[in-house]
Amino acid sequence: MKRQLILEDGTVFTGQAFGSLEESIGEVVFNTGMTGYQETLSDPSYCGQIVTMTYPLIGNYGINRDDFETINPSIFGFVVKEFCETPSNFRSDESLNEYLKANDIPGIAGIDTRKLTKILRQHGTMKGILTKADVDEQEAAHKLENTEKITNQVERVSTVKPYVAPGRGYRIALVDFGMKHGILRELTKRNCHVTVVPYNYSAENILRLKPDGIMLTNGPGNPKDVPEAINMIKEVVPHIPTFGICLGHQLFALACGADTAKLKFGHRGSNHPVYDYETKRTYLTSQNHGYAVTEDSIEQTNLELTQIALNDKTVEGVKHTEYPAFSVQYHPESSPGPDDTNQLFDRFLNNIKAFKLSQKEEA
Template identity: 60%
Template sequence: MQARLLLEDGTLFTGTSFGADVEKTGEVVFNTGITGYQEVLSDPSYCGQIVTMTYPLIGNYGITRDDFESVAPSIHGFVVRRHEPVPSNWRAQYSIEDLLKEYGIPAISGIDTRMLTRIIRQYGTMKGVLTTTNKSIEELQEMIAHTTIHELRDQVAKTSTQRIYNVPGSGERIVLVDFGAKSGIVRELTKRGCDVVVVPHNTTADEIRKLHPDGIQLSNGPGDPKDVPYAAKMVSELLGEYPIFGICLGHQLFALACGADTESLKFGHRGGNHPVKELESGRCYITSQNHGYTVTEASIAGTDLEVTHINNNDKTIEGLKHTQYPAFSVQYHPEAAPGPYDNSYLFDRFLEMIREHKRLNPKKPRQAELMAAAKGAL
């Protein structure tokens, strides 16, 4: 079956459909990862986007449930040079085509993905439509025109959990605020014995306090951080009260809560091979990234924030820490392992920060707090 990808600038790509027989609009972006296509497909941060893979062969090692980053994909479309219909891997449970059809995701192969990537790099990300229908170019252009930026970016509510749930552990209690969290964040915390309580994106500071956390984890998520101002407000109210660690969108919300600003990148950072320099040590880490916004460098002046990491490619901010309170953040994904596992140390640093905060600020055991509250009620 034929598939077509039309960009808002009028560029048309015609290829072969290997996904669902549907039509979807989205923001067309590219990912430079050589592997990890299943993690890309299931990453909630890609909600509303049509993702182009720059690596030419996709699908060769199939799909396995163990590698999913969410319960169901939120991606709007998938673009590859060549897809492999018959995977060759002992872990493979089904093919990428099966996955795309199961979740209603359109996909196109057989097009010049290098040309498409060069267009996005030159002109920036843009809206597009991926279709298997016979609609005219004029009809498709009208669809793109009627797709608002707000519809493509305000996706946090669609990817966040709608209820509080607990992943039990015997260690520190971490409240994970879910803005579209990857399951890898939960895995890293539970691996360290943490008692993880996952809460929706719109949970208030008071509601978080009632959960008696030892620390607060701000997750990744899709879209513009300024679309969720209530989240930045929540972070600002809890700063200094609990140790805070932000990842990706959580990093941007942490910056906004501290008085800094964010801005859109021309074509974003998406892939598993982005070099990031830690300023204190001078060491360079290879990181996994997926974001279209960055913290504005000039806005850091006058805040209580200090830059800890920068991107070695374009010198954008990749890490921040608060100079007064136990709080820090990174723009990249320390829970992801694009080959090396070097960045998982940040979770250990977070737990060390929590223990130091507890040592300096001893509190009554939770049971004692509950008994005191019960006596007060009587």
């Protein structure tokens, strides 16, 4: 069965339909990872987006039970050059096609993904519609034009009620803006007692949990669409060691007085080089974001720039000069991607240890 991907600039790609047969409208973006399509599909940060994989062969190792980053995927569509209908891997439980059908995610294959990526790199991300091949293009253009921009992605993917992942170590309040399971896995691996709370949990309620540290997770969309989280972070940072990742990094920066802006086509892939001013080392990182903290806005805050992206010099890391709080734009838990920066979770716990020791000394 044929299917079309129509961009808001009028560009039309015709290919083979797979996955769900439902029509879908979303922001068309591209991911440069050669592997990790299962983690990409299940990453809540892709809520509202139609993702194009630049690597041409997708689905070869199927879908397994171990590599999900969330239970319910929120991606709006999947675009590939070629998908494999008969995966070959001892871990595979089902094919990519079966997984997309089961989760009502439409896909399109057999199009020139390199051409599509070049368009997005040149003109920036744009809305697109995945629809049947015989649809009237003017009708599709009208739908795109009249579809309002999604601004509640975080609300869609955040947990509704708090829950606990028990442990005997430090007590961590993890604010779920669209958490990847990899973040929770890294904390529980370190024996932390983690209480996962919704994105709109108040500072008062978080402080009542008496956490030793606060983790601000990744998530989708524009950080300025979550003002309640920004206000919460302002109140808790002076009292508790804080670590922000991806969207959590942007929200942390906004709470400290910095600003954010949308990137032309974002960073989505598994091999983005980041330079660390403190260690004087370069790390390969896994990234997935369309917004970034603006460097100029940091100057008038209590934040210090700690890391930059080597590809485009955008802000990749900041730390607070007064409180034990820091954040990074990339994913130190990887999943997928390199684990070069996994030690940042240990740094977070060391900050907690030092903070608790300083409190004892003051007492």
